[in-house]
Amino acid sequence: MKRLIGLCAAALFCSAALFAQEGLNFKLSGDVDARAGYAPASTDSAFYGLAPAAETAAGAYVDGKIVFSRQYTTLGLLDYTFEESNLLDHTNGASLESLSFTVNELYADLNWNDFLFLRLGKQRLKWGAGYVFNPSDPVNPPKNPTSLRAVREGVPAAKVEAIGGELALSVFAVLFDAIDQTGVGAKISSSAIPGSDLAFSGYYSPSESWTAALNASITPFAALPGWDTIQLWFEGGIYDAARYAAVAAGPVPGAVVLGPPGGTSYNLLAGAQAELPVLRTILLTEYYHLSDGLDRGAIAAVYSALRSPDGAVVAASSAWYAELARRQARVATDYLFASISQPTITDGGNPVFDKIGLQATCLVNLVDRSFFATGGITTAFVKDSEVDLTMTWAAGGAETEFGNLLSRVAASLDVKVFF
């Protein structure tokens, strides 16, 4: 309800701002994405049978962005996703169709003298430079690295930002469903040191207590042509109370329940990226350490309990289903991510290879040695369109995180038309 009120307020604010000046402009951009997917459920998964799983699905998405503006100083933005999906049952031909409309961002943005900016409405608050996710981010909806579609949804917030030539300061307040989840934060960032960006962030909400974070990115060899594409980034966060539950022994032997979260915790992210000269291949890696993640024994205990043939053990441990669902790729203490991508195979006018791109990624749970890998090929033979084929593969033992993903192997074909 509060979110709805916030959105309405933003829309009204936006309307008032827009009609206060002359010369309405609007710009529309985005893509229509028709998708067909195949994802057989793994009977080995601890989650198998909990919810109806569809092997094949077809759907379409419209990811669009509309920007209204009177002048560049006054704008309103609507970023939305319209989804129509159709789940097919190959045994009886039954289908389950669903429609949804998600407002990812809807805000009004005002500019005073090109120095002070106010943004009110649903918005994504930039936090860190993490490619897979930002481990110290206490505000935005968490990304799920095992999902092929990125989270674009923001949070209802008011943000005031002062941008100087080398220093920027922002102060924001975030409105969540419950009053104790509502929080306030601030961020100061600077690019004053040549070749580097630094940002210090702080956030407080009664439900999450305080969070402090440092983000830094540098280009260490900016003066060396050929090496100047190497970038390093770091994110560190410390917070007053652990965000995730610990593992505690359940009421029956073998069962596990949610233990009380620990005290002051921290998260770290270190990343590096480089583009190989001439080849243009982009290599990227990130390492994560989450102090409130689980060690190998605790992970094994959780999955062992959920896979137990004894119904009483599973029932007593069932709270962990929800806990695992909210911490995708945040189960363990240590992760490593690696990506290799080739935007196009060639770039010299080849009518075929100039229009084909390749990408492969791998996220490894360093604690239980399971991994989640993706491979994709993108083609752009028709102007303003793209055809993507993506495959995913998860592997690991019976008591590991990625070994228990509901679909160990999946494939999807997307046809995108940009507008």
Place this chain on the structure above:
Amino acid sequence: MKCFLIMIVAAAAALPLAAQSFPEGGVSQYIDAVDAVMLPVNCRAKMSVLDTFATGDDRTSEGFFLRRNNQVVWVATAPASQKNFALLRNEDLFWERLATTNKVVKTSATASSRGGETSNLDLTRFNTNLDYTVSYIGRDTVNGASCYRFELKAKNRKLAYGLVNLWVDPATRMPVKRAFYAVSGKMLKYYTVSSVELAGGRVASVEMTYVDALKPEDTSSIRIYDITPIDRVPAQFFTKEYLESGRLFPFDF
């Protein structure tokens, strides 16, 4: 020994004479004037780029840019898949904004974020004296017309090309040709002005054709038009934070 000293004194005396050999006074001031003919220090303009390859394939993109001396932001408006893509140059630092998100990542002068023959520097290089040390070489001809020829040496290694040769039409002060060389001295590419429209002593629109010296069939044609001087361009527009915010730029076409 006396003879040696006399030679040194004579050489020292000859240096200013050599510096004054450029017929129109100071080289730096002249190059600033040449840059000003091409683009005002503070301005906005539209740009379209056509990459043509020997295979017959071609690629187009369009956008606009804002310039505040050596700070430039270039925003793509076409093709549709590249809408929202932006390239920011703040002195020697380069960032790019990805088209599908507002994620901003660092990039370099040598990279070609847009693809084709044009490096990031090619799209944002408008102040010659800030990037290069310029010396006058002498007269030369381009397409049968007599021009001044200058040699430009990069002031730091961040720039894509260590050595550049520049030919200027004395009558209009238009830079009609540039050639770009590798450290080894090998020519990598050059551009010539294929058409220009002047108004009030300044370029109103210009079309330059970049040619890959190693593969002359591969070219990029850059057209800059609707060039409009601006009195004041705020420094905020050339920050990572502004680019990341997804806010509009003035004169966002």
